[in-house]
Amino acid sequence: MIRVAVAGAAGRMGEAVCAAVTGAEDMQLTGRADPRLGVALADVLGGADVVVDFTQPDSALANALACVQAGVHAVVGTTGFDPAPLREARTSDGREPANVLIAPNFAIGAVLMMRFAAEAARHMAKAEIIELHHDAKIDAPSGTAALTAARMAEASGHPAPPIHSVRLPGLVAHQEVILGDLGQTLTIRHDSLSRESFMPGVLLAVRRVPTLTESPVVGLEQLLFEAP
Numbered sequence: 001m002i003r004v005a006v007a008g009a010a011g012r013m014g015e016a017v018c019a020a021v022t023g024a025e026d027m028q029l030t031g032r033a034d035p036r037l038g039v040a041l042a043d044v045l046g047g048a049d050v051v052v053d054f055t056q057p058d059s060a061l062a063n064a065l066a067c068v069q070a071g072v073h074a075v076v077g078t079t080g081f082d083p084a085p086l087r088e089a090r091t092s093d094g095r096e097p098a099n100v101l102i103a104p105n106f107a108i109g110a111v112l113m114m115r116f117a118a119e120a121a122r123h124m125a126k127a128e129i130i131e132l133h134h135d136a137k138i139d140a141p142s143g144t145a146a147l148t149a150a151r152m153a154e155a156s157g158h159p160a161p162p163i164h165s166v167r168l169p170g171l172v173a174h175q176e177v178i179l180g181d182l183g184q185t186l187t188i189r190h191d192s193l194s195r196e197s198f199m200p201g202v203l204l205a206v207r208r209v210p211t212l213t214e215s216p217v218v219g220l221e222q223l224l225f226e227a228p
């Protein structure tokens, strides 16, 4: 059994992750950390093999560093923070080395959208990205849009496409990549219609994070596709 603790357990995503972990036959939910539950991350690290973090941009880095120092693997879904300091993160003496996997989007369809957008960017003149989310989302542009733009720029050699952010009640997480060229456009669109869309990707990451050969790894695609 993989022992899993959730940081941000009282949040929208955290509650969905707790339910998904509880429903997974090979996992055991060992801790629910959240200031709203009066439980700190430090209180749940002792009993966990993996921590799943869906918190806030100003908490995620410190949480991931604390996990690595404690020898606990971290799967981070929180967006809007700079993960660069994690490259230097080390496990405290005497603990098993721990890995971090960060994914701005755990929905398999969104990962495919990013891949198809990068491929299309090689062949079409210009592109723009529209990302649409519920109005409680703190960061803009979304981590998914930023990663899509970076992947399109890498693939095409063009500047990163502009990103437009929409925040409205009723939305969950949606993105459109529109590419244009002489007399034609191509639109690639992904919609997360509920938070369940992220759970197969989160569970895959929990199962795979202990065996990563480098850390941090950014993007679920690193687990889904072989290196090009």
Ligand SMILES: NC(=O)c1ccc[n+]([C@@H]2O[C@H](COP(=O)([O-])OP(=O)(O)OC[C@H]3O[C@@H](n4cnc5c(N)ncnc54)[C@H](O)[C@@H]3O)[C@@H](O)[C@H]2O)c1
Pocket (backbone or CB within 6 Å): 007, 008, 009, 010, 011, 012, 013, 014, 033, 034, 035, 036, 041, 054, 055, 056, 057, 059, 063, 076, 077, 078, 079, 080, 103, 104, 105, 106, 107, 137, 138, 173, 198
């Ligand atoms: N990667 C993905 O696929 C994906 C999908 C959806 C949302 N997100 C991101 O996940 C994050 C959470 O989104 P949400 O909608 O669940 O937010 P939310 O506000 O509903 O939940 C966040 C929770 O984190 C708790 N929290 C804050 N600081 C904490 C800390 N230091 N330790 C433990 N808990 C702490 C808060 O009390 C809150 O309950 C956001 O950054 C969002 O952009 C990522």
